Amino acid sequence: MSQDFDHIVIGGGISGLGMAHRTVKRGVSTLVLEGTDRVGGCMNSRIFPGCGGFWTEAGSHTCFNSYGHLLDILADLGLMGQLISKGKLRYQLWHNGERKSIFSAVHPLELVFSLPRLFIGGKAGKGVAEVYGAGLGRRNYRDLFGPAFRAVVCQDADDFPADLLFRRKPRRKEIERSFTFPGGLSEIPQAIVCRDALQVRTGQQASRVVREGDGFLVRMADGSALRSSHLTLAVPPNAAAALVPEGLDELRALVAGVGISQIETVVLCVLAQELEHLPPMAGLISIDDAFYSMVSRDYLPDERYRGFAFHFRRGELEAGAQVERICRALGIAETRIAGIAWVANSLPALRAGHQDLVRRIDRSLAGGRLAVTGNWFLGVSIEDCLTRSHQECERLFPD
Numbered sequence: 001m002s003q004d005f006d007h008i009v010i011g012g013g014i015s016g017l018g019m020a021h022r023t024v025k026r027g028v029s030t031l032v033l034e035g036t037d038r039v040g041g042c043m044n045s046r047i048f049p050g051c052g053g054f055w056t057e058a059g060s061h062t063c064f065n066s067y068g069h070l071l072d073i074l075a076d077l078g079l080m081g082q083l084i085s086k087g088k089l090r091y092q093l094w095h096n097g098e099r100k101s102i103f104s105a106v107h108p109l110e111l112v113f114s115l116p117r118l119f120i121g122g123k124a125g126k127g128v129a130e131v132y133g134a135g136l137g138r139r140n141y142r143d144l145f146g147p148a149f150r151a152v153v154c155q156d157a158d159d160f161p162a163d164l165l166f167r168r169k170p171r172r173k174e175i176e177r178s179f180t181f182p183g184g185l186s187e188i189p190q191a192i193v194c195r196d197a198l199q200v201r202t203g204q205q206a207s208r209v210v211r212e213g214d215g216f217l218v219r220m221a222d223g224s225a226l227r228s229s230h231l232t233l234a235v236p237p238n239a240a241a242a243l244v245p246e247g248l249d250e251l252r253a254l255v256a257g258v259g260i261s262q263i264e265t266v267v268l269c270v271l272a273q274e275l276e277h278l279p280p281m282a283g284l285i286s287i288d289d290a291f292y293s294m295v296s297r298d299y300l301p302d303e304r305y306r307g308f309a310f311h312f313r314r315g316e317l318e319a320g321a322q323v324e325r326i327c328r329a330l331g332i333a334e335t336r337i338a339g340i341a342w343v344a345n346s347l348p349a350l351r352a353g354h355q356d357l358v359r360r361i362d363r364s365l366a367g368g369r370l371a372v373t374g375n376w377f378l379g380v381s382i383e384d385c386l387t388r389s390h391q392e393c394e395r396l397f398p399d
């Protein structure tokens, strides 16, 4: 059977593009299929029409100098000279309809007496509440750190695997500690797809995969089909479960066991002069409201506008009520909003013991030509995605 490509990647987020970038570098002809009309997935720098090109991140907002695989890709693409250091700003708490400092929620004595417990006992196999509740104190966890972790992963974080929340990675100290790009983080996926040898098709939703001899037949939602000898699934776990080919039933069941947290993100911009009462801030950690967090664009100030992304629990509030909450948090009337958009985001709902599941998934994949990558293996950060893609590239196409 003749193949259309050596390698097809389904999913044009950073996991899929990272995989494709590496395989193309190894001379493997690679096609990326992306279901929506834009690449990047959760890397989504939203431009507001009519606001002079002003953008705000609707998803990921920060990369760090510990993101080694990302830095390698940026170097390949000649982008290292364009990194912009993010301004240092603090998060505040949003509690009882008021902004408060982080320190107002700290119970210092409890923290001092609990802290030694953070460094004994390890994190493997344990949930966030178990590790940090003991290591930071129960009241500190309830009033500050629990909501802060919830804000990071946009879901109840109590059972999230503690060792996957912040994986320690070596820092490259010669590079800005945290950085973005002049046009936001979307510049990264856009630069990856500009590589000549990498083919990308957007608006191409894969609906089914069938094994054909040693390779794969990918059926598209529009009725067309493509063949490849190697295949990478780089989509969220619910989409991946639907695409695992027949005959790999154990793999499909394992993948289907990974949960998803759905997030309704409201991204908006306001004229800076309307917000003189609101000091620049990194964002808000919500203690008791319907949103997990708000992330601002104040780290890269603009002369005219300020931008904000509010990450709401899905289905809890209607759009009008979300806007009302946002206006209360920003202290403005709805008429002051210059641009607004709704974005559906999702993150995997990993649970303590997740690494056992990953080990079983990897055993099912061993020796085959199917790779699976994403933010549901090593952790949810961009670097975790790229590390998984790197490992899968090494397995499918060893040097």
Ligand SMILES: Cc1cc2nc3c(=O)[nH]c(=O)nc-3n(C[C@H](O)[C@H](O)[C@H](O)COP(=O)(O)OP(=O)(O)OC[C@H]3O[C@@H](n4cnc5c(N)ncnc54)[C@H](O)[C@@H]3O)c2cc1C
Binding pocket: 010, 011, 012, 013, 014, 015, 016, 033, 034, 035, 036, 038, 039, 040, 041, 042, 043, 058, 059, 060, 061, 062, 063, 154, 204, 205, 206, 207, 234, 235, 236, 239, 311, 345, 346, 347, 373, 374, 375, 380, 381, 382, 383, 385
């Ligand atoms: C609100 C938010 C804030 C975040 N902040 C940060 C941060 O500051 N720093 C950081 O490091 N990480 C952050 N993250 C995490 C990080 O951005 C994501 O984990 C990462 O971008 C996920 O990339 P991915 O490629 O695995 O998945 P996704 O970005 O979800 O990409 C998957 C792609 O697959 C496509 N797809 C799905 N099904 C199909 C199909 N059947 N056919 C074709 N295409 C399909 C989707 O359209 C999508 O484009 C954040 C995430 C969120 C949601």
